[in-house]
Amino acid sequence: xxxxxxxxxxxxxxxxxxxxxxxxxxxxxxxxxxxxxxxxxxxxxxxxxxxxxxxxxxxxxxxxxxxxxxxxxxxxxxxxxxxxxxxxxxxxxxxxxxxxxxxxxxxxxxxxxxxxxxxxxxxxxxxxxxxxxxxxxxxxxxxxxxxxxxxxxxxxxxxxxxxxxxxxxxxxxxxxxxxxxxxxxxxxxxxxxxxxxxxxxxxxxxxxxxxxxxxxxxxxxxxxxxxxxxxxxxxxxxxxxxxxxxxxxxxxxxxxxxxxxxxxxxxxxxxxxxxxxxxxxxxxxxxxxxxxxxxxxxxxxxxxxxxxxxxxxxxxxxxxxxxxxxxxxxxxxxxxxxxxxxxxxxxxxxxxxxxxxxxxxxxxxxxxxxxxxxxxxxxxxxxxxxxxxxxxxxxxxxxxxxxxxxxxxxxxxxxxxxxxxxxxxxxxxxxxxxxxxxxxxxxxxxxxxxxxxxxxxxxxxxxxxxxxxxxxxxxxxxxxxxxxxxxxxxxxxxxxxxxxxxxxxxxxxxxxxxxxxxxxxxxxxxxxxxxxxxxxxxxxxxxxxxxxxxxxxxxxxxxxxxxxxxxxxxxxxxxxxxxxxxx
Ligand code: DGT
Ligand code: CA
Ligand code: CA
Ligand code: ZN
Numbered sequence: 001x002x003x004x005x006x007x008x009x010x011x012x013x014x015x016x017x018x019x020x021x022x023x024x025x026x027x028x029x030x031x032x033x034x035x036x037x038x039x040x041x042x043x044x045x046x047x048x049x050x051x052x053x054x055x056x057x058x059x060x061x062x063x064x065x066x067x068x069x070x071x072x073x074x075x076x077x078x079x080x081x082x083x084x085x086x087x088x089x090x091x092x093x094x095x096x097x098x099x100x101x102x103x104x105x106x107x108x109x110x111x112x113x114x115x116x117x118x119x120x121x122x123x124x125x126x127x128x129x130x131x132x133x134x135x136x137x138x139x140x141x142x143x144x145x146x147x148x149x150x151x152x153x154x155x156x157x158x159x160x161x162x163x164x165x166x167x168x169x170x171x172x173x174x175x176x177x178x179x180x181x182x183x184x185x186x187x188x189x190x191x192x193x194x195x196x197x198x199x200x201x202x203x204x205x206x207x208x209x210x211x212x213x214x215x216x217x218x219x220x221x222x223x224x225x226x227x228x229x230x231x232x233x234x235x236x237x238x239x240x241x242x243x244x245x246x247x248x249x250x251x252x253x254x255x256x257x258x259x260x261x262x263x264x265x266x267x268x269x270x271x272x273x274x275x276x277x278x279x280x281x282x283x284x285x286x287x288x289x290x291x292x293x294x295x296x297x298x299x300x301x302x303x304x305x306x307x308x309x310x311x312x313x314x315x316x317x318x319x320x321x322x323x324x325x326x327x328x329x330x331x332x333x334x335x336x337x338x339x340x341x342x343x344x345x346x347x348x349x350x351x352x353x354x355x356x357x358x359x360x361x362x363x364x365x366x367x368x369x370x371x372x373x374x375x376x377x378x379x380x381x382x383x384x385x386x387x388x389x390x391x392x393x394x395x396x397x398x399x400x401x402x403x404x405x406x407x408x409x410x411x412x413x414x415x416x417x418x419x420x421x422x423x424x425x426x427x428x429x430x431x432x433x434x435x436x437x438x439x440x441x442x443x444x445x446x447x448x449x450x451x452x453x454x455x456x457x458x459x460x461x462x463x464x465x466x467x468x469x470x471x472x473x474x475x476x477x478x479x480x481x482x483x484x485x486x487x488x489x490x491x492x493x494x495x496x497x498x499x500x501x502x503x504x505x506x507x508x509x510x511x512x513x514x515x516x517x518x519x520x521x522x523x524x525x526x527x528x529x530x531x532x533x534x535x536x537x538x539x540x541x542x543x544x545x546x547x548x549x550x551x552x553x554x555x556x557x558x559x560x561x562x563x564x565x566x567x568x569x570x571x572x573x574x575x576x577x578x579x580x581x582x583x
Pocket of ligand 1: 186187188189193195196197198199200259260261262263264267268
């Protein structure tokens with residue numbers, strides 16, 4: 001179990017305890033434990049399993065919590081959580097995911113209305129019954145209704161990063177069984193979609209049949225949903241992600257890969273094309289209708305070729321013009337992870353990051369990058385110790401010294417990588433930037449991001465962003481729509497208008513590669529490109545290990561049809577410096 005997941009369950013348990021009005025001291029110990037675990041550099045599970053170590057050595061973890069952690073890692077829950085889940089309706093955990101409803105409001109709703117399902121909660125809002133309760137109002141009813149819609153849309157979906165990690169883990173496990181040629185993720189994961197409904201794994205090789213058996217016996221399998229000759233399905237892990245594993249017969253690997261990669265819309269269009277050409281396309285191959293002879297199926301390339309098409313990268317297979325482009329030979333050369341030469345959005349211990357500039361630089365070098373930009377938060381983020389003007393200016397000076405080889409005091413080590421001095425500057429409610437322009441002028445790279453007052457109406461948000469674009473030092477809009485996948489919708493604004501203005505002013509668009517954000521999404525990035533926009537793909541890393549999230553941002557860029565020329569951090573350090581220089 002990852003630390004993050006442990007922290008999530010601890011916080012969830014604390015929420016349940018708050019609904020039950022448990023002792024405040026005990027609730028706080030769970031919450032403190034959650035942040036201690038989440039920020040801990042080592043895997044807590046590994047410490048628990050090592051008899052020579054003690055989890056109580058982690059600051060914030062006492063004896064009581066140590067016992068809870070053991071339970072969590074062993075079985076995904078703990079005693080108090082089980083008690084509370086038995087006491088309250090089954091959908092209580094869902095209620096906690098509804099924005100605007102904290103544990104106290106939920107307790108009040110239980111007490112006054114005995115609601116037990118999300119549908120009942122929706123009814124209460126529609127009947128305007130929340131507003132009569134203390135500290136609730138019409139605005140909250142609206143917010144809860146919006147959040148219910150969002151909840152239903154995201155229920156049962158998982159982040160791309162989670163699906164990807166699970167796929168890697170299962171692939172390694174299945175390969176160990178022997179006799180396996182390949183395990184390939186298909187479906188939405190192969191297409192790089194930001195969330196996955198379930199995981200589709202295709203297994204080839206003479207041991208493929210046994211691999212199904214091996215899969216359902218994996219210790220992480222929570223529930224076997226089906227197990228036949230060619231396919232096994234199961235719910236996996238505490239999170240309950242459904243995994244479909246298919247054993248493919250030799251000779252039709254390509255057709256099966258094509259079919260199970262989807263999307264459904266792409267497949268339907270492709271099948272219709274096949275029929276028009278006198279073929280029948282299925283997961284078993286491409287067959288001539290006239291004599292049922294097999295035309296293709298061994299490789300994906302062969303299937304597309306027989307249909308008169310270039311091979312189409314999976315990320316484009318959404319029936320959004322890719323088949324026409326493949327026919328005309330105009331598919332773009334998409335950006336690849338290996339094109340990326342620098343990561344230009346990251347935080348350090350100066351604000352809410354977990355590592356120093358040097359540690360981040362070191363990790364970036366390990367990724368083979370030529371440059372990084374350090375972009376800590378600005379002063380309005382007081383809880384995170386955001387930079388004020390004085391610190392911004394001092395930081396810019398320090399970076400100039402680093403780059404010129406005069407190492408700052410106490411540090412004589414050459415970083416071996418070019419550093420750009422940056423800032424993730426908050427775009428305040430009125431659209432002004434959080435830092436004075438003359439201080440911003442000292443920096444190489446200013447990201448403007450919205451982190452607060454996100455529930456404005458669209459016209460106000462549009463004005464706010466347009467005003468931010470007036471600052472001549474702003475170089476890029478960071479995570480431009482503010483979405484948090486499965487949690488928070490993008491804030492509404494007139495994207496085309498803001499994008500057009502950004503293009504006019506030479507302001508770039510971020511594709512934020514953080515798995516919870518992936519913002520811009522593919523559709524908006526494609527729109528921005530059509531308007532002449534340029535991009536940067538960056539990780540917003542708060543820890544060295546987050547630099548590895550770059551590939552999810554690249555997947556998003558590929559889904560937006562972007563090539564390396566559209567993405568400025570594919571350039572050399574000099575090229576990037578040139579591109580971001582203000583004229
Ligand atoms: P997901 O799981 O919701 O994230 O999305 P997918 O695309 O992975 O969908 P899934 O797992 O239901 O199916 C995997 C692929 O199998 C899908 O992308 C295309 C193919 N497929 C499934 N059902 C159909 C169908 O009814 N018709 C066609 N043509 N293809 C299908
Ligand atoms: Ca799927
Ligand atoms: Ca599936
Ligand atoms: Zn950031």
